[in-house]
Amino acid sequence: MLSSQTTSQKTNAEIDYVEVARELAAQFATRAAHYDQQAAIPHENARALMESGYTAMTVPVAHGGGGVSLLTLCRAQEVLAAGCASTAWMVNMHVHGLAILNFVASRDLEWAYNEVVHHRGFLAGGFSEPGVGGNWWYPTTQAQRVPGGYVLNGRKTFFTGFPVANMLFLSAAVKDDRGVSQALGFVVPKKERGIRVEREWDGCGMRATGSHSLVLEEFFVADKYVVGNPGDVPVLFMRNVHWAWCSFASVFVGIAAGALQYTTEVVKKRQLKVLRKSLAHLPGIQFRIADMKVKLAAARANLYAAARKEFRENDDPLAHYIEISAMKTRTCQLSYEVVLQALRVMGGSGYAQACPIQRMYRDVTAGLLMPPSADMALEWVGKHALGIPVLGDPRWGE
Ligand SMILES: Cc1cc2nc3c(=O)[nH]c(=O)nc-3n(C[C@H](O)[C@H](O)[C@H](O)COP(=O)(O)OP(=O)(O)OC[C@H]3O[C@@H](n4cnc5c(N)ncnc54)[C@H](O)[C@@H]3O)c2cc1C
The missing domain is CATH 2.40.110.10 (Butyryl-CoA Dehydrogenase, subunit A, domain 2)
Structure with a gap:
């Protein structure tokens, strides 16, 4: 259950989605290990997302939704992912998918908006x-x-x-x-x-x-x-790619943030007899925590700068696509490095099933594999910088 302050009596447009994410993340974190170990579907989490109005965040306000900005979506998803990355990833396909569709076909989607706002509709x-x-x-x-x-x-x-x-x-x-x-x-x-x-x-x-x-x-x-x-898809996707790649990246930044928080708490408490102090007093640990903080800050700065950018009519869709792809590649790499550091800070105990860091490590690696492929993103960044055509390449079609 969410606190009555968070959603009751409020229209979807009035909901503070980051606050909802905070409350839900705390609940989801308590069962994340169970669903991970069983590779089971967290239906109860999906239900909570629907009941809280979270799944309506990107339905346009005119259709009863939250009409949130990309920045709000990313902040909320980051918070949710720190609790349960799988659930955040699952709902990410729904929230960003609806956002992209708003730009493509909002007039034809009344039935889908109605499903989401009134009948617990969920998009994959x-x-x-x-x-x-x-x-x-x-x-x-x-x-x-x-x-x-x-x-x-x-x-x-x-x-x-x-x-x-x-x-x-x-x-x-x-x-x-x-x-x-x-x-x-x-x-x-x-x-x-x-x-x-x-x-x-x-x-x-x-x-x-x-x-x-x-x-x-x-x-x-x-x-x-x-x-x-037919044929609209590539350009429509390029023009709206920030909703996809920024929302993807926000989930992986959230995992990194969760790993940093967890690890910091552990090293402050865990004592080794030989040290007679907590692990936090070891310079190696301090440097690694510092490295995590700096990388997380860089990942966030990268992500939120991209999420604030609007695509304007006269912008070049290809340049936009390449810029956002570079952001996603770098942000996911930084997030991965943060969680890898968390594992090293924890030591072998971070590798045990009982520790959430091993789950976060497995989850954050998915960010390296999500589109755009890092190889493709870098190839396009390089070609674009050097004035070599990207879309004329026979691999991509004309
Ligand atoms: C947990 C998870 C959830 C996912 N959820 C969804 C989802 O809901 N919907 C969905 O549609 N997809 C989803 N995906 C798939 C994801 O979007 C990618 O399409 C998928 O991970 C690509 O995997 P693949 O094995 O097909 O790799 P490929 O894309 O075939 O890549 C294989 C190798 O080829 C390289 N490569 C591929 N294409 C190029 C290129 N053009 N230029 C240079 N190098 C290239 C890659 O870098 C990689 O090294 C999900 C993936 C994961 C892991």
Whole structure:
């Protein structure tokens, strides 16, 4: 239960989402180890997020939501992730997915907003595929035109939050009149027919995210669930990429912040007989804590500078995409380094199942693997700086 101060009597637009995150994170932290060990789906956490109004934070105010800024979203997600990174990652796909959709298709999404605000709607997003990896713009899932809609066939991997979702945001390739494939987006109510879980998520980290692998078999999607136009996806995504990459990074910054806090508390208390003082008196520990603090501050500065930036009409979408990709790559690397230091500060006890640092370490490594691939981000940063075309490369299509 949340304190009545936090949400009751308030409209979603009046809620302090960072405060809600703080209260929920404290609850979620008490069961994070259980869900991690079992690789189980934290349905009770998802319910708490829905009941608190948290899942409505990025629904536009005009549709009954919170209409929060990206900065608020990142701050709230950072706080939530320090309690339970898996839960924060799961709801991240929902909150940032809705935010991006607002810019693409808000008029067509009244049904989805209504679901979220009044019926505990929860969105999961599936763009990764075995033959695509993190190169989301080129789906291999095929969408075939049929009367009244499309029939989708293909595979989706890492579909975070699928077990709790009742709405799916996914992509597929549709062929135009010339036979050229274009990516098309869909937001569709989840239904039994046409989607099968091929493999349940059992990962090294982010274990409680239900990031299942799915098969789409003759999955019919009616026209009203199409978002945008064929071929719009790459540019629309570039223009709104800050909602994706900043929100991703905020989760990993949150894990780093949680690790620093936990480790600081432990070294202040833990005494070794040989020292006759707490571990906090060791210069090595002091330097490592300092290093964690400095890296966390740099990660936050990087993230929050990006989250404050608006994309303006005349901005170059590619330059924007590259800048935000560089931010995500650096922020996630710094967050990883903070948690690695936490492990070293803790010593072997940090490696034991009983210690949350080992979970945080496994969870934070996922930030290094999330799109954009660090290799791709750096390649694009370098090419862009040197005036070498990025999108003309045959690997990316024209
Ligand atoms: C816990 C977790 C949850 C996730 N949740 C979701 C989700 O909800 N929805 C979703 O769509 N996806 C999700 N993903 C997937 C994620 O977005 C990436 O797509 C995925 O991690 C990529 O993995 P892959 O094995 O396909 O790697 P690939 O992307 O195939 O990468 C393999 C290697 O190739 C390199 N590489 C790939 N492409 C390029 C390139 N263009 N240029 C240079 N190098 C390249 C990479 O750097 C890497 O070294 C999740 C992943 C994880 C780990």
